[in-house]
Amino acid sequence: MTRWLIPPPPTPSLPILDDGRRYAVRRILCVGQNYADHAREMGADPDRPAPFFFSKPAMALVTDGADPAFPSMTENLHHEAELVLALGEAAEIIGWAVGCDLTRRDLQAEAKSRGRPWDAAKGFDQSAPCGTLNLGPAPAPDAAIRLLVNGEERQSARLSDMIWAPHEIVEQAARLWTLGPGDLIFTGTPAGVGALNPGDRVEATIDGLYPLSFTLRLPHA
Numbered sequence: 001m002t003r004w005l006i007p008p009p010p011t012p013s014l015p016i017l018d019d020g021r022r023y024a025v026r027r028i029l030c031v032g033q034n035y036a037d038h039a040r041e042m043g044a045d046p047d048r049p050a051p052f053f054f055s056k057p058a059m060a061l062v063t064d065g066a067d068p069a070f071p072s073m074t075e076n077l078h079h080e081a082e083l084v085l086a087l088g089e090a091a092e093i094i095g096w097a098v099g100c101d102l103t104r105r106d107l108q109a110e111a112k113s114r115g116r117p118w119d120a121a122k123g124f125d126q127s128a129p130c131g132t133l134n135l136g137p138a139p140a141p142d143a144a145i146r147l148l149v150n151g152e153e154r155q156s157a158r159l160s161d162m163i164w165a166p167h168e169i170v171e172q173a174a175r176l177w178t179l180g181p182g183d184l185i186f187t188g189t190p191a192g193v194g195a196l197n198p199g200d201r202v203e204a205t206i207d208g209l210y211p212l213s214f215t216l217r218l219p220h221a
């Protein structure tokens with residue numbers, strides 16, 4: 001029997017719609033620039049040959065309707081509404097959710113310009129709000145994905161606008177990692193990313209999936 005120096009931390013997990021069980025999360029992979037209009041607004045060529053990935057720690061998840069804290073060390077926190085995939089025993093897609101890839105855009109710009117990693121820009125505490133997991137069929141290919149801030153629409157697109165479809169993203173990621181249960185993949189965001197302030201109410205929706213909403217808490221509140 002293993003004896004722990006310090007008891008293991010709780011396993012990050014997502015609630016499942018109409019199901020008393022939870023989905024245990026072991027890691028979060030994220031796709032960069034998977035919508036052509038967002039790739040353009042970030043100054044990139046959307047015709048790149050393969051998607052690229054970055055990651056967030058599983059402990060960055062914010063679930064069950066909790067409100068994330070506005071992070072330290074940024075003057076430009078951005079929202080990114082995203083379709084989230086949850087993988088099963090055979091690394092197949094078994095669930096779908098609405099997520100928000102919170103980003104310290106100023107730190108990301110600095111990291112890009114200096115060729116440094118994105119961890120502080122993307123993988124900070126509470127940077128991955130994610131809604132309830134839907135184990136049902138995939139959302140419609142042309143389902144609308146939207147994000148509102150304080151009731152005002154900021155992002156609006158269709159899942160069919162994605163450069164790489166969900167199953168293609170999983171295929172590409174499987175070339176780089178041994179995928180399996182507990183792996184979440186944030187599949188990229190459409191155009192319209194923008195700044196958030198403490199107190200802002202964020203609502204993200206994808207037709208057919210449980211909506212995600214949260215209010216950015218004041219730092220240290």
Ligand code: MN
Pocket residue numbers: 030031032080082101186188189
């Ligand atoms: Mn993103």
